[in-house]
Amino acid sequence: MPELTSTPKLIICLLILSLYPISLKARPFILVLSQDDIKDSAASTDDESAADWDDFGDSESMTEENLDPGSWSPVFEPSIDPGAINGSYYITISKMMSAVTNGDVRVMEEATSEVESAAMEGDPHARSVLGFLYGMGMMRERNKGKAFLYHHFAAEGGNIQSKMAVAYTYLRQDMHDKAVKLYAELAEIAVNSFLISKDSPVIEPIRIHNGAEENKGALRKSRGEDDEAFQILEYQAQKGNAGAMYKIGLFYYFGLRGLRRDRTKALMWFSKAADKGEPQSMEFLGEIYARGAGVERNYTKALEWLTHAARQQLYSAYNGIGYLYVKGYGVEKKNYTKAKEYFEKAADNEEAGGHYNLGVMYYKGIGVKRDVKLACKYFLVAANAGHQKAFYQLAKMFHTGVGLKKNLHMATALYKLVAERGPWSSLSRWALESYLKGDVGKAFLLYSRMAELGYEVAQSNAAWILEKYGEGSMCMGESGFCTDAERHQCAHSLWWQASEQGNEHAALLIGDAYYYGRGTQRDYERAAEAYMHARSQSNAQAMFNLGYMHEHGQGLPLDLHLAKRYYDQALEVDPAAKLPVTLALTSLWIRKNYADSFLARLIDALPEVYPRVEAWVENVFMEEGNVTILTLFVCLLTVLYLRERQRRNAVQAAGDVALPNQHNEHAAAPFN
Numbered sequence: 001m002p003e004l005t006s007t008p009k010l011i012i013c014l015l016i017l018s019l020y021p022i023s024l025k026a027r028p029f030i031l032v033l034s035q036d037d038i039k040d041s042a043a044s045t046d047d048e049s050a051a052d053w054d055d056f057g058d059s060e061s062m063t064e065e066n067l068d069p070g071s072w073s074p075v076f077e078p079s080i081d082p083g084a085i086n087g088s089y090y091i092t093i094s095k096m097m098s099a100v101t102n103g104d105v106r107v108m109e110e111a112t113s114e115v116e117s118a119a120m121e122g123d124p125h126a127r128s129v130l131g132f133l134y135g136m137g138m139m140r141e142r143n144k145g146k147a148f149l150y151h152h153f154a155a156e157g158g159n160i161q162s163k164m165a166v167a168y169t170y171l172r173q174d175m176h177d178k179a180v181k182l183y184a185e186l187a188e189i190a191v192n193s194f195l196i197s198k199d200s201p202v203i204e205p206i207r208i209h210n211g212a213e214e215n216k217g218a219l220r221k222s223r224g225e226d227d228e229a230f231q232i233l234e235y236q237a238q239k240g241n242a243g244a245m246y247k248i249g250l251f252y253y254f255g256l257r258g259l260r261r262d263r264t265k266a267l268m269w270f271s272k273a274a275d276k277g278e279p280q281s282m283e284f285l286g287e288i289y290a291r292g293a294g295v296e297r298n299y300t301k302a303l304e305w306l307t308h309a310a311r312q313q314l315y316s317a318y319n320g321i322g323y324l325y326v327k328g329y330g331v332e333k334k335n336y337t338k339a340k341e342y343f344e345k346a347a348d349n350e351e352a353g354g355h356y357n358l359g360v361m362y363y364k365g366i367g368v369k370r371d372v373k374l375a376c377k378y379f380l381v382a383a384n385a386g387h388q389k390a391f392y393q394l395a396k397m398f399h400t401g402v403g404l405k406k407n408l409h410m411a412t413a414l415y416k417l418v419a420e421r422g423p424w425s426s427l428s429r430w431a432l433e434s435y436l437k438g439d440v441g442k443a444f445l446l447y448s449r450m451a452e453l454g455y456e457v458a459q460s461n462a463a464w465i466l467e468k469y470g471e472g473s474m475c476m477g478e479s480g481f482c483t484d485a486e487r488h489q490c491a492h493s494l495w496w497q498a499s500e501q502g503n504e505h506a507a508l509l510i511g512d513a514y515y516y517g518r519g520t521q522r523d524y525e526r527a528a529e530a531y532m533h534a535r536s537q538s539n540a541q542a543m544f545n546l547g548y549m550h551e552h553g554q555g556l557p558l559d560l561h562l563a564k565r566y567y568d569q570a571l572e573v574d575p576a577a578k579l580p581v582t583l584a585l586t587s588l589w590i591r592k593n594y595a596d597s598f599l600a601r602l603i604d605a606l607p608e609v610y611p612r613v614e615a616w617v618e619n620v621f622m623e624e625g626n627v628t629i630l631t632l633f634v635c636l637l638t639v640l641y642l643r644e645r646q647r648r649n650a651v652q653a654a655g656d657v658a659l660p661n662q663h664n665e666h667a668a669a670p671f672n
């Protein structure tokens with residue numbers, strides 16, 4: 001019977017799908033705390049955790065290479081660290097990259113052997129790569145246990161990306177106490193890679209697909225110097241437009257819009273713009289000089305530029321000045337009173353950084369009486385404006401239970417959010433660059449590496465590449481190119497991980513795969529689990545499916561009340577779901593009130609009739625599909641209902657007692 005039962009859902013899903021486009025936009029992370037989370041501050045002033053970390057950070061010459069040892073950046077950005085490229089580790093990585101670019105299995109095997117022997121000699125970075133290869137089942141047998149082991153030892157040896165992988169593994173296994181420790185460490189490293197007082201822009205990895213389609217819009221904007229909009233901007237900058245200069249500087253500084261990161265070019269554009277009096281560039285120069293990022297650190301210069309920017313009412317620059325006063329850098333002497341004044345000025349002008357800095361002052365009692373509750377409030381304001389360091393502080397509060405009630409789930413989630421902004425996120429820039437160059441194999445490899453570090457976008461990008469490009473993805477299996485089965489297994493596992501992390505498209509794909517038994521064993525329970533993942537993101541379609549599964553007791557207990565609740569929720573989340581929900585509620589109502597009636601059985605049997613009708617609809621009424629389907633559905637019900645009544649009347653007239661079961665073999669297909 002399975003084929004029968006699945007069809008109405010399909011129909012109704014089709015309806016929903018046609019009613020509104022799947023939205024894959026990342027949802028903004030809004031932190032909502034209940035009174036429950038807020039802890040009485042009286043209980044928690046006696047901790048010493050406040051003393052052991054420097055929240056204003058000193059970022060002592062923390063280059064990204066120091067923060068992320070073993071990073072592949074020398075292979076992709078040779079300008080950064082030319083000396084390292086000759087190390088045998090990097091030669092091996094380069095070999096691997098060229099193997100997937102050219103689809104050369106022999107070279108891949110060679111590189112893998114080199115990685116293996118270096119790993120055996122104890123090189124942590126080689127171990128990290130070997131863990132990756134085992135995890136993906138590339139050139140070696142897929143083996144999660146070995147993968148974890150290699151990552152574990154690599155992490156112990158100081159490879160940070162392996163720490164990400166291990167933390168993510170713990171998280172997936174709900175071992176929050178272990179995950180939280182690693183993520184705390186990783187988030188701290190990430191925070192140390194940020195600018196001094198200015199928040200780095202949130203650089204989301206680009207989602208290269210939108211549902212099943214390539215995300216053309218996002219890709220167009222990521223073509224770097226080839227992008228038309230960028231060329232126009234560059235033209236304007238060359239003509240002397242200071243705003244354009246600033247933007248270009250920003251793009252180069254962070255490697256946005258598909259540009260190669262280039263600190264020298266960034267500095268040049270910022271300086272040009274600053275000479276023309278562009279305040280944001282001045283602030284950036286201040287930050288760059290304070291951080292010593294790509295220039296010789298010079299706090300005097302930093303203060304000069306920040307002051308210039310502040311004079312033009314760029315309030316975020318006050319944060320930088322405040323920082324210098326907290327530290328006593330570039331100013332006569334430390335002055336907390338002055339620092340606080342600057343932070344307040346920024347906060348009064350709705351600068352999230354100002355709130356954050358005031359939070360730190362109150363949290364640590366710097367120049368003010370310590371007030372954890374107030375600090376928490378400031379952090380919340382900053383966090384809800386997207387301030388990354390504030391996420392970090394709140395995570396810390398959830399972690400230690402100072403200021404907020406201890407909550408390892410929340411702590412882990414927030415730390416992870418921050419940790420994913422660490423230097424290792426560069427992988428996504430290289431992957432995208434490769435993808436745009438048509439080097440799908442390299443893009444797939446890089447996204448896969450990111451996927452194991454726990455990046456949801458990378459997981460779905462990699463899975464999508466596998467499905468879209470098939471053999472063209474140069475996916476390497478246990479021995480040579482992936483077989484169809486290997487590719488399928490790999491994609492499935494990636495989609496599953498993405499769905500766990502709330503990717504709706506992935507959750508629905510996985511749910512449907514289990515529901516219909518597509519490429520996997522039919523499994524209603526796993527389907528329900530996957531739909532639950534999407535539901536947690538308020539996905540109307542997933543809710544609808546869950547309602548349907550409750551209604552029919554598939555994978556979930558038969559529960560008409562719960563079914564109705566899911567249907568209602570679906571409607572609440574998305575008014576566009578009105579039509580299918582109405583239909584479903586109608587059928588639910590009939591089922592409830594006339595459980596054994598002919599009509600209820602009729603509804604169950606509709607699926608069998610439906611495909612023919614549907615095919616007809618597609619041929620005849622393609623355009624007004626929705627209206628037609630509704631009309632047909634209603635007509636069908638009415639006609640069948642009338643026929644039933646007619647029949648009943650006839651039967652009654654004949655004084656007979658009909659056995660409903662025998663009435664219509666066609667319609668009364670047994671259910672389940």
Ligand SMILES: *[C@@H]1O[C@H](CO)[C@@H](O)[C@H](O)[C@H]1NC(C)=O
Nearest residue numbers: 078081082083084085086087
């Ligand atoms: C790498 O080594 C070669 C010779 O072995 C040398 O010519 C080249 O300059 C080196 N490259 C870097 C970036 O050090």
Ligand SMILES: *[C@@H]1O[C@H](CO)[C@@H](O)[C@H](O)[C@H]1NC(C)=O
Nearest residue numbers: 296297298299300301302304
């Ligand atoms: C820092 O900048 C100031 C002002 O621009 C300059 O006078 C000073 O020599 C610089 N210090 C160093 C160490 O370069």
Ligand SMILES: *[C@@H]1O[C@H](CO)[C@@H](O)[C@H](O)[C@H]1NC(C)=O
Nearest residue numbers: 333334335336337338339341
């Ligand atoms: C710190 O700054 C405040 C206000 O700007 C000022 O009144 C005070 O004298 C300064 N303190 C020191 C020690 O310089």
